[in-house]
Amino acid sequence: MKFNLNRYLLGLSMAIDCVESELLGVTSQHGRRVALLAMRLARTLGMSDSQVFDCAALAILHDNGLAQENLTRPDVQRDRLRQVEDMPAHCEIGEENVSRFPFQGETSRAILLHHENWDGSGFFGVEGEAIPLMAQVIALADYTDLKLNLGETRPGKREQVLEFLRVKQGKRFSPRLVDLFSEISASTAFWLDLRHPFLDIALSQTMPNLTIEADWQQLLDISRVFGRIIDSKSRFTHNHSSGLEEKSARMAEYLGADPETIIRLRIAASLHDVGKLAMPNAILDKPGKLDDLERAKMMEHTYFTRKCLEGIPGLEQITEWASNHHEKLNGEGYPLRLPGERLDIWSRLLTVLDIYQALTEERPYRPSLTHRQTMEILNRLVKEGGVDTGLVKAVDRAFA
Ligand SMILES: [Fe+2]
Ligand SMILES: [Fe+2]
Ligand SMILES: [Fe+2]
Ligand SMILES: [Fe+2]
Structure with missing residues (x-):
């Protein structure tokens, strides 16, 4: 293409x-x-x-x-x-x-x-x-x-x-x-x-x-350059984008996605937190819970991701998947408060896996959680109507 x-x-x-x-x-x-x-x-x-x-x-x-x-x-x-x-x-x-x-x-x-x-x-x-x-x-x-x-x-x-x-x-x-x-x-x-x-x-x-004439693999190679920069911003996220990329590919394959979708999901995962580059390390590395102002600032990161990616012709779908990872099915996510019907299966999958990836990583205010502890939290989110039930079950089966 x-x-x-x-x-x-x-x-x-x-x-x-x-x-x-x-x-x-x-x-x-x-x-x-x-x-x-x-x-x-x-x-x-x-x-x-x-x-x-x-x-x-x-x-x-x-x-x-x-x-x-x-x-x-x-x-x-x-x-x-x-x-x-x-x-x-x-x-x-x-x-x-x-x-x-x-x-x-x-x-x-x-x-x-x-x-x-x-x-x-x-x-x-x-x-x-x-x-x-x-x-x-x-x-x-x-x-x-x-x-x-x-x-x-x-x-x-x-x-x-x-x-x-x-x-x-x-x-x-x-x-x-x-x-x-x-x-x-x-x-x-x-x-x-x-x-x-x-x-x-x-x-x-x-x-x-x-x-340039590029195939998805080349685009993935370039996107990983940015994924690496994003992951290095904080020592707590040094594997975050690459970990999400691996898990997205594994789950998409598990769910029967075609190879092109899988590689495009990998690109979306590499770039999903590009907006975090605009967030101060004082917030990213804070050794405690964020206060209201800090949380509000942090919630801007997916909007930055959208603004960085949306002007790139050919990446329209990838922009959606990458930027929607904090949207919730009940319309209470950010930054757009998109309703569930606007979130396709791959946007939903990235949301679930982003949570999974983040919880199984160490944070300044808590150690990394186990699969079982992570699933407890994801199941609570299912009950609140935030994330996709079927996908959470699938993740449980695939990663148990
Ligand atoms: Fe320099
Ligand atoms: Fe410089
Ligand atoms: Fe994020
Ligand atoms: Fe993330």
Whole structure:
């Protein structure tokens, strides 16, 4: 089938931006600004459409390894997490994570090398033109936005940015790229495009329109990249999306679903909690019951999931399954309070399995529950009219 990779990336970029703004304290939309700037530089450098596309994808994904590195370093205080950005591991993890992403051409390990400095003082000591051009481009866009927030425009901003770049020209940044930046940033429009509400329009207009021939398996591979990022956000959910994916596939097979439905359910499961990337870790990792305000905040996550996915042509059904996992048959779920007749069997199944998966995982305020304890809770929900009786029975039989 034909699949629009742009819409997919832009939809999920919102979620990745949330991770970086929480971990690094950069203002939101950082990844998207880096992408726009990287594409403008790439175009001026004469890169082809497919290279410009790869630059944008790499820019959006550049710090995808951060959440995972954060996870492996529980000793690091949240307010000191900027330091995580100073660890080479997030480059290695990030590069490994995107190894199955359908880039259009050779990306020369640009994510691995996005912290290399022109003078060779970066993480891996690569120097000058030996640093792949795409990595040079992303490094400049990333660091400049991280330090100076290019989304905030005010009189004198261009001069301030150019001064910053000049000081680092030939040390941190490629001399040629600093000159190019000075050229392309002369217009007012350049700065306005980096700012809300112009950013999203500028991104879609600048990104080469890329429709790839993809099968569901490839889409699953890309979706798992995001599933991994989602799962790494909190140490309590480090297997959540992948666990749900496995259980959905097992149950769908048990219920006689065809192979295409099974693989599409796997994609929905990988992406179902993408909205959690927008939830603060203070809530996700809270070692106690959530208060009313926190619970209300948490209930926003499936709406974020819907908003990330619904603009992606071809994923309409997957969007429904992924976003409906907290809806209830009695219409008391969230965020849409959909009635039971609007919830098909696979939406219902993901709801039941999401509860099953979550209860059998450890949480900050309780240990993991056994199959029997989990079934007791699910059966209570059946009595309240929230979840599907037949599916709960089937899950009991299949997982007992
Ligand atoms: Fe980084
Ligand atoms: Fe960054
Ligand atoms: Fe959820
Ligand atoms: Fe979930």
